Amino acid sequence: MSRVNFLQGFATLVRSELSVLFRRRRTWAMLATIACIPIFLAIAVQLSGSTIPPGEGPPFLDRVSQNGLFVGFTAMILAIPLFLPLTIGVVAGDTIAGEASTGTLRYLLVAPVSRVRLLVVKFIGASVFAIAATATLMITGIIVGLILFPVGPVTLLSGDVISIPAALLRIALVAAYVTISLMGLSAVGLFISTLTVIPVGAMAATVVVSTVSQILATLPQLEVIHPYLLTYNWLGFADLLRAPMDFHSFAMNSLLQISYIVIFGSAAYSRFTTKDVLS
């Protein structure tokens, strides 16, 4: 097969994977649920009417009523421990096990598609969903914030005030940060998905990995392993809201997530290419 054909074939595979993913009602239901997080948060703050004293409730919550641009940040903090990993668990856990359970995996592999390519395509699909999920949350947050609250220059954690366009750039960076975090979890989910033909099992196991990782991070006795936990830097995106902007946790988190992608991607390769595909 020539190089051009290879790339064309690959692009077709990715396109078909994405179209299957985004034609599913389940995918849209999950994105809609994610969109509800900033909406409910903003409505709750609006209805409560009273201003929340600083330092109470989730971080930034007290700022929401003064500046609608904070809706997205606060929603992100609420969504990252459970809601976002839950949706990633569903998508990544389903990748291989889902095809196996419906019996389509056999047909996919009968067509001249190498298993490696199928894995890569599945990972790309899960990553695109991660981008869609964080973008949905942030964009809904901005829109709801615009409708319900005054919007103006944004106060950073350091007390400096930045213009609205600069704030939008930081919102995009925060979304990118969280997307990278979710890609690490996607790789774990992809590996788990090659272990079983029962998709629900793989989905649940992926969510369990993220939850267990967060619980381990709260145990002081395990401090030695904390920096290597998948979720260790997940809340570090706040460093993007300082002045001067601090990219240290962005870099450290990216390195950590890439390590997880390399390790679990390789494990998924080894498992999937040696597996007997019976269904």
Place this chain on the structure above:
Amino acid sequence: MSRNRRWIPAVLAPVIVAGSVLGFSVQANASIDLPDKSASQILQMINTNPDIAFSGRIVKKASMGLPPMNIVPDISQSMIDEAAKRMPKEMSDFLPKASAQGELALALEFFAGTHTANIYVDGVDKARLQVLDLLSERDYIRNGNQLWSYDAGKSLAQHSVVSEAEVAQAESEARSLFSRNSGKLPFDYTSPAAVAEYVLNEAGKYSTITVASDAKIADRGAYQITITPKGSQSLVASATLSIDAATGLPLAARVMAVGQSTPAFEVAFETITFTKPAASNFNFTPPAGTRIKEVVAPTKADILREIAKAPKAPSEGEARKQLEDLAAQGWGAVAVIPAAQVPAELRLLQVNNNLYKEFTKPVSGGRVFTSALMNIFFADNGDVYAGSVTVARLLEVAAE
């Protein structure tokens, strides 16, 4: 490809990742060999010129062996009580055992856990410490005569103005006091070498001072001196100071406690650059919606008044004698605060704060607070004994 060979990536990937992590840390801690210097030469190197500009990231790690307990800073006892009412009994383990607020919370925080901060310094009168809390931040900024502290979590800014006249007066008074008494100094203060020799001699009475192996800290070569207490009464196993070979700026300080393999207290630069930080780092305007508290800097008269209020302020002679007694004990020194001189606030704390009970344990004749570097004995008669010594030594001193 045979099936077995397909498992190679699954095995290799973790090895490669672990290997590069290890390789990175080995490279960061790679041994380095600087031209040899004596302890005296290293002491003379330490930067005493305040007109220096740099910025960097500092990491502080404390492992003081405090009793494990969940203290949630900035929660008041009433909030805990309120939560207790609403929670089922079975979950009471999850309630914080004690509250810590204000200065006490700050002090506890300092002696526990890990903190990261950015520091920016430009000469004598421009400095900023940026404490990087999770999802929050605290800033302490000095810009000329303006002092600001800002707490993003509480949305609170505190402002104070340094009176330049007061500072200048204090400086000139100190200078004249020094020149009047410099003749009494046991060394020639104009010669750095003489000062270093004197310090080494004095410290050498109670400690062994050695030049430790050169280290790489924040990617810079550093000389290290280690002080090891003589005798066995001290809780301190050793203390090490690392000094940048090029600028003489201390880059790290580490205190090891007896019987503990991780440092009890460690503060070190993780990164540092010796360039002038941007002026914007020192400009602070409280953002809209911030509570601003004006703090009037205490004047000399205020300070004198406060000192006069202290219970039974010891006379100069008494104070000097106490200090000399302490020094004569070396590392086994125990500070004794007679009941009459214990501040009323501390007394109150002992009576009605759960924290006190959590942190101390009963011994015959009182209660002791123990940590990796410091033990305190609160005798039942109100006397307080404190020192970086074993509990046995404290009780021995108390019994005398």
